[in-house]
Amino acid sequence: MVTKIEVDGTKKIAIIIDSSKSVVAPKLNNSVKIINLDSERSLDISFDLIKNSELTLVIIHNLKDLDIIKQKVKITHIGGNSKSKVTVHSVLDNQSKLCFTGVIHNPKKIDNTVAELIHKTLLLSDEAEVESNPELLIDNDQVKCAHGSTISALDKKELFYLQSRGINKKEAEQILVNSFINQIWQQLV
């Protein structure tokens, strides 16, 4: 089952998938809608942007242990002059697995749209796995579209810096994970 959300006007939405419930959203403007999802329900969501609408969507995956998450998010620009920006940050620890597909669809005759989808993954364990599939379905020339995907481990230089302040390795790692997650909230400010 796919949840379908129609976007009109300006919408800011945060989706959190976090089995350990350790991700805490900062104080944000009331207009930001926060959706907590768990794998019991379908995680597939489709957003339809009508004419002149604007969607800022952030998605956080914080996966641990044996979490296995498969999610597909589809952004369809059904009206012209619409704008979407999707930022996905995924933290994978232990033996968790994530398969994320992000689709931007711009049908024929829908002009002057702007769409961006960025997926960044932070792998904390050698055994964690991620599959990132950004897809563009563009049937029109009058659009501006960008997508990208990065996968990285914790930065050694940053870890050394924190440890040199007396912070133990585990806490230093947690600070860097928080930093990675906190970066995403800036999209909603």
Next chain:
Amino acid sequence: MVMLSIKDLFVNIDNKQVLKGINLEIKKGQVHAIMGPNGSGKSTLANFLAGKSGIEYLSGGVKLDDSNLLEQPIETRAKNGLFLSFQQPAEIVGISFANMLHTAYKTKDKDISSVDFLKIIKEKVKILELPTNFYTKNVNSDLSGGQQKMGELLQMAVLDPTLAIIDEIDSGLDIDSLKLVANGLQKMKSKNKSSLIITHRQKILEYYKPDIVHILIEGRIVESGGAELVDFVEKNGYKKWLQK
């Protein structure tokens, strides 16, 4: 009382000898300076003492306050009073100085509340004459080179180390920032604390006067002396030692 003692220290980076028999003794209350041209091993020494990986220990000994420094993990060295002010501090987006330093401070005083900690950090900001909201800034991200160095200074003030290794805190600073940083260092001086300042410029040493100056050339300390060595380098550069 000796704070730091380095005996016959040899280290490699990528199988290349970088430090070739360093001997250095810093007593409590002393300020030492290491000067030397680019690539002489100054930053390697600083990073090695703090425990950075990628620097291969070959031989020699390092004692901090009579404990064997080289056996200690990075964070233990810090808890035992060592502090490194980085030449290029890491940028950690979305984490404030206050947040990071509160975590670091808890390693010494584990029950300190946010409220009490804020009092401490605000006090230090005031003493160092930094902008009043400086501690709310993200750790080094979106900061100028000069502001990053002020961040290092703030961290040093909060963590209150017994031995501060200050690696090129003057690089990229304009004259006003340089004075601010040097004054900050001066204010932190005490008879129980020592520091090792690494620089290849003379200016900062005019404001933050060292007791002993060492000249490091190609991994060796080739000469040690008083503040007059700073003037000598200012006038003549390192030619005298490089020609040997």
